[in-house]
Amino acid sequence: MRTHQLVLQWIEGQLSSGQLALGGRLPAERTLAEQLQVSRTSVREAIRVLEAMGVLRAGVGSGPEAGTVVIADPTAALGSALRLHVATSHLPVKDIVETRVLLESWAASRASPESPALAEAARLLEQMDTCAETETFLALDVRFHLALADAAGNAVVSAMMGSLREAIQDYAGRLTGNLPDWDATAARLRTEHRGILAAITTHDGGRAAQLVADHIEGYYAEAGVGSGA
Amino acid sequence: MRTHQLVLQWIEGQLSSGQLALGGRLPAERTLAEQLQVSRTSVREAIRVLEAMGVLRAGVGSGPEAGTVVIADPTAALGSALRLHVATSHLPVKDIVETRVLLESWAASRASPESPALAEAARLLEQMDTCAETETFLALDVRFHLALADAAGNAVVSAMMGSLREAIQDYAGRLTGNLPDWDATAARLRTEHRGILAAITTHDGGRAAQLVADHIEGYYAEAGVGSGA
């Protein structure tokens, strides 16, 4: 057992037992090193790993923002992991898109019309109507789809959706340049978004799922996947 | 930008550009530190992160097994990340099981009867028939379900399935103790497994998906979820 793994186990134990909860602060690195009878180096390596997994956040200085505190950002961990494995060409982009369709369709079919996340999605749609710049539109589009996923009320699906999005963010951004007529595409996206929202609010989960699948696959098809770009 | 993140970027760049591929070896820590003009500590922190994400594997000593080599184990990264966030009570086990049902049902509906993974699944079923010990049976059961997921041919879904399984492994193991009659349960599981495999080989994806969903949910229901255990 390597030393930093010992520290990892200790911290995970503190988390499991509830002695270290969300928002809680880890002892200072030097203090923790002395407590566990290991070097500060090993403590830092463990903290780095947990930081990469979205469990901790390290802040320098003094005061409430400083120190190493417990956060909960599953998306960060899954996202960078997926991105890295895409970089090694061992997770095809095709599979990521396919998985996203699967998760988001399911989320749409399960989304509750009364969910606050769905209200947020509706607000985002309104903002997209009065939005001219492509970049802003795309940012709102991302948030709309994430809100849609949240509306299903499954934290794991939400986290995975967010991480999938993050993993192919650069890729999707490049695709936008392939579109022949952005204004026409944006108009179509707006219409489809409204259709999805309408299907959910009328409790037609099956139709919502189908619309989401068509929406995503249609975009990637138009933006060049499969057409040589 | 913190120093170790610089190293992370460099390595990710090498991976993206293909100059560092699966099985390739990273320069020695001391060498890399000199190349990038950073301390060995920072290099090591970056390597730790990538190791936790299943991208690198560090080995001491000399020879082919030594050094820091590129691997591809997306499951490890996603699994430990999910497990940690379950520990912080921010990913309910219920959501994990629900997601597993979703992914595995989809995989069953998409599984190709000619897939090598499906043949592997069939072999595992035969072994389970001639298996007496509970522990061995459960180990084979895990491998059967993972093989089922692989048969869909989507690397992302496979990785996520594996990581979900890993994240709740301890939890599921504890559940087994709640079963009133293990032999009866094992017999039922065997029958259901065969039914799933039969549905796939007869190209009845819809039925396979439904059987998988019933199979998983039935097990958790019997083992105590929702019945106070």
Added chain:
DNA sequence: GTACTTGATGTGGTTGGACCACACGCCTAG
């Protein structure tokens, strides 16, 4: 009395150097 300056304190961030355990492969003694 109030407002500003200044220093003490504590945090993570980074570095260089040192030593250890390990595994391989050469090289020598038999």
Added chain:
DNA sequence: CTAGGCGTGTGGTCCAACCACATCAAGTAC
């Protein structure tokens, strides 16, 4: 030709020191 030992290179660990930063308290000027 064989068997053992030693050199070399790898990651693993630890230490001591220094830096940058943020806060807070004491002190000072007004």
